[in-house]
Amino acid sequence: MTKQIDIFNQTGSKLVFLLGLQPYARILFVGRRTKRWYEELRGRFDCHITSDSLGPEVEPHGSASCQMQTTKNYQLIIWDISSENNLMTLNRQLMKVRDHLAPNGRLALLASNRYSLHRFLGRYILRTGYAQWPGPCLSSCNYKALLKKAGFSEVMEFLAIPNLESMEELVASDIGYIQFPAYYHIIFKIAQALGCYKFINDDYLYIASIKEENPIKGFLSWLQIRLAEKLEYNYKLKLTKCLLQQRGALILLIRDIISRKQFVVRVATSPEIDIKISRNNFWITEILSNERIPQDVKNKMPKPLGKLEYLRSFLYIEEMLPGILAWKVKAKERINSKIFTNAYQFIYELNKSTSQLITINDEIFNDLVKKDVDILMTQLSDIEDSKKVIGDITTYLKIRLLNRKHYLVWGHGDYSYGNILVDPKNGELLGVIDWDNGRNREFPGIDLLNLIIQSHRGKKSLGRCFQEVWESSLSKGLIAPNTEGHYEKVFGISKTNSGVILALFCLHFFGREAQYSSSFLSIKKECFTVMTWLKDKLYS
Numbered sequence: 001m002t003k004q005i006d007i008f009n010q011t012g013s014k015l016v017f018l019l020g021l022q023p024y025a026r027i028l029f030v031g032r033r034t035k036r037w038y039e040e041l042r043g044r045f046d047c048h049i050t051s052d053s054l055g056p057e058v059e060p061h062g063s064a065s066c067q068m069q070t071t072k073n074y075q076l077i078i079w080d081i082s083s084e085n086n087l088m089t090l091n092r093q094l095m096k097v098r099d100h101l102a103p104n105g106r107l108a109l110l111a112s113n114r115y116s117l118h119r120f121l122g123r124y125i126l127r128t129g130y131a132q133w134p135g136p137c138l139s140s141c142n143y144k145a146l147l148k149k150a151g152f153s154e155v156m157e158f159l160a161i162p163n164l165e166s167m168e169e170l171v172a173s174d175i176g177y178i179q180f181p182a183y184y185h186i187i188f189k190i191a192q193a194l195g196c197y198k199f200i201n202d203d204y205l206y207i208a209s210i211k212e213e214n215p216i217k218g219f220l221s222w223l224q225i226r227l228a229e230k231l232e233y234n235y236k237l238k239l240t241k242c243l244l245q246q247r248g249a250l251i252l253l254i255r256d257i258i259s260r261k262q263f264v265v266r267v268a269t270s271p272e273i274d275i276k277i278s279r280n281n282f283w284i285t286e287i288l289s290n291e292r293i294p295q296d297v298k299n300k301m302p303k304p305l306g307k308l309e310y311l312r313s314f315l316y317i318e319e320m321l322p323g324i325l326a327w328k329v330k331a332k333e334r335i336n337s338k339i340f341t342n343a344y345q346f347i348y349e350l351n352k353s354t355s356q357l358i359t360i361n362d363e364i365f366n367d368l369v370k371k372d373v374d375i376l377m378t379q380l381s382d383i384e385d386s387k388k389v390i391g392d393i394t395t396y397l398k399i400r401l402l403n404r405k406h407y408l409v410w411g412h413g414d415y416s417y418g419n420i421l422v423d424p425k426n427g428e429l430l431g432v433i434d435w436d437n438g439r440n441r442e443f444p445g446i447d448l449l450n451l452i453i454q455s456h457r458g459k460k461s462l463g464r465c466f467q468e469v470w471e472s473s474l475s476k477g478l479i480a481p482n483t484e485g486h487y488e489k490v491f492g493i494s495k496t497n498s499g500v501i502l503a504l505f506c507l508h509f510f511g512r513e514a515q516y517s518s519s520f521l522s523i524k525k526e527c528f529t530v531m532t533w534l535k536d537k538l539y540s
Contacts, residue, residue: 011167012037013269014250017313018242019076019106019207020215021045026073026102031080033110033164073102080110080164094150098210106215107152109206110164112137117187117200118163140173140199143206152208156216158242160203170205170242173198181328219310220254223265226308227317235259247516248436249277253320262320264302267313276436277316281307283438284318287410293353300346300431321431323421335427342429343420343451347412348486351444354410355491358441360401364408367441368401368504369394372511376527379514383528392535393503400500407444407491413437414512415447416454437512444491449505462523463530466506470537473498499538506534 015037021027029038029049038049077097081090097107114137138146140157147155158170161178171178178192191197207216220237228234235256243251250267268274281304288298302318309315326339358364373394380386412419414437421431453465460468487493493501510527514520520527 011244012040014242014244014267015108016041016045017250017267017269017311018216019108020218020311021076022311025075028074028077028079028100030077031082031110033080033082034078037078073105074100075102075105076108077101077105078108078110082110082112091146091150094146094152098151101210104211104213105209107147107206107208109143109147109204109208110160111143111204111206112164113199113201113203114139114142115200116202117191118202121185121187140204143204147206147208152210154209154212154214154217156207156214158205158207159198159201160205162202164203164205167205167244169244172238172240173204175240179324179328222310223254223308227263227305230306233259235261237263247519249273263305264318264320266316266318268316269313274314277314278307279438280434280436281316281318283435286438286440287350287435290354294349297346297349297353300429302431302433321421321433322423323430324424326417326420326422329422329424329427335422338427339417339420339422339429340451340455342422342427343415343417344448346429346432347415347447347451351409351411351447352486352490354440355407355444356409357405358408359403359405362402364441365398365402368443369397369507372507372514375511375514376507379517379520380524380528383524385532386528389528389531389535390507393507393531393538396535396538397500397503397507400497408441409444409491411439411442411447413439413442413447413508415450417451418454443501443504445487445493445501446505446508448487449501450509453509462526463533466502466530466534470502470534473502503534503538506531 023044024046026046027041027048029035029047034049038047041047077100079097101107116137144155144157157173159173159178160167161169161171178197180189180192188197188200191200207214209215216239220239224235224237227237236258237254238257239252240255240262241253243253245251250269252265252267254263254265255261256263266277266280268277284301284304287293287301288303300321302321305317305319307314307316326343329335329339360368373390376390377387380390412432412435414434415432419432419434420429421433422429449469453462453469456465456468510531513523513527
């Protein structure tokens with residue numbers, strides 16, 4: 001079977017935009033931790049790699065200095081410093097790297113921190129096995145000093161969080177504040193409060209240029225001009241964080257140094273990602289312009305500022321909402337109840353204000369299920385009986401929905417603690433983001449089920465989450481704590497039709513997960529198990 005490429009999980013493409021590279025630029029990859037980026041980018045750029053451990057295509061060299069002797073004028077060199085064995089010669093190596101860069105070239109240096117607290121605790125205190133420093137390490141100050149000494153006039157330092165192996169965020173080291181999840185060890189939170197966390201972070205990414213034509217600063221200067229034209233205000237922008245999410249766009253968080261106003265820039269690094277971001281922009285605009293939707297709901301929505309094009313990628317800019325993602329504070333039990341109640345109220349008000357009693361015909365039925373069914377059929381095609389199981393669930397829905405009247409509403413499509421912004425002090429809901437899975441024909445209660453199941457997903461298996469929701473819906477109906485049965489009273493949802501809601505939710509939930517091939521692999525078997533279990537329950 002042909003290997004599927006997950007275009008939503010390509011960190012390399014996002015890094016390339018950040019570094020301002022043009023198509024077919026010459027790139028050199030050095031070291032173990034650059035392999036994934038090399039695999040992603042070698043079809044689009046003139047890529048070279050130098051590490052003995054990466055397979056038959058690799059040049060027979062183990063360090064940067066070997067390849068430096070033969071090739072010059074790289075637009076980018078990505079160097080994992082753990083591939084070097086001798087720190088004493090590091091300064092000389094850096095000067096060779098500088099000499100083999102093109103005049104406008106840049107170095108991306110992947111470096112581990114000698115004073116990593118995680119590794120220190122793992123090795124000497126907790127003895128968890130997270131103990132080995134990957135090759136030679138220096139401190140933040142040492143790395144910056146060496147880069148300057150080697151002739152790199154412009155150096156930007158980012159903290160790789162949680163680390164370079166599984167990098168999810170790049171945070172500017174001088175940002176001053178990092179939003180840690182509630183489960184982080186108290187030592188890291190104390191270090192953050194004292195302003196010294198950057199000195200004990202695991203890994204760094206340095207972007208260094210020979211000239212002062214830093215690609216990130218060049219992008220920010222360009223964006224300042226565009227925003228000044230649109231908003232009639234002269235901004236001085238600083239990049240504070242890059243989100244390298246598996247699911248979708250490169251997201252840049254940018255702050256105006258003068259007014260402290262913050263912006264979110266979503267970068268579409270492929271046509272497929274552009275479709276998703278444009279849907280997010282579309283749904284935000286639709287909700288803000290709909291007169292039936294309460295102002296309290298609209299106040300929780302981001303404000304779009306426009307669409308721009310830069311280096312052949314489309315950018316979608318919006319004002320940044322206050323607060324932090326709810327999952328980062330969810331471990332604080334004292335505010336869990338308030339977060340859920342506020343999240344429930346938001347989605348209930350959206351559902352209620354957009355509800356319509358509609359007779360379900362073939363067109364509406366296909367709109368409800370076809371996209372999810374098609375992608376699940378594809379992703380589960382190698383599992384025996386998957387086609388029959390999906391078909392049986394679809395048939396169950398068709399029998400109970402076609403030519404009958406049901407309330408349909410607008411829905412978020414991925415309503416969870418990962419898309420809700422709250423005040424970490426009291427749990428107040430401040431915003432709801434990421435509307436790219438929005439629907440204008442959705443069953444009321446689907447988003448609520450997603451919120452409930454996602455809230456328990458880290459503690460229980462998906463199968464157990466679905467079983468508990470099934471048992472609860474049969475005994476109580478679709479009732480959430482402290483909600484007075486709103487969905488039952490307003491939309492007529494009862495124990496007798498809860499099977500329809502759960503079946504439709506199951507298709508939506510796993511259909512959404514299946515969009516992302518890489519992450520779906522980890523739950524593929526569980527997905528089929530849950531769907532088989534649900535099919536048996538529906539027909540029992």
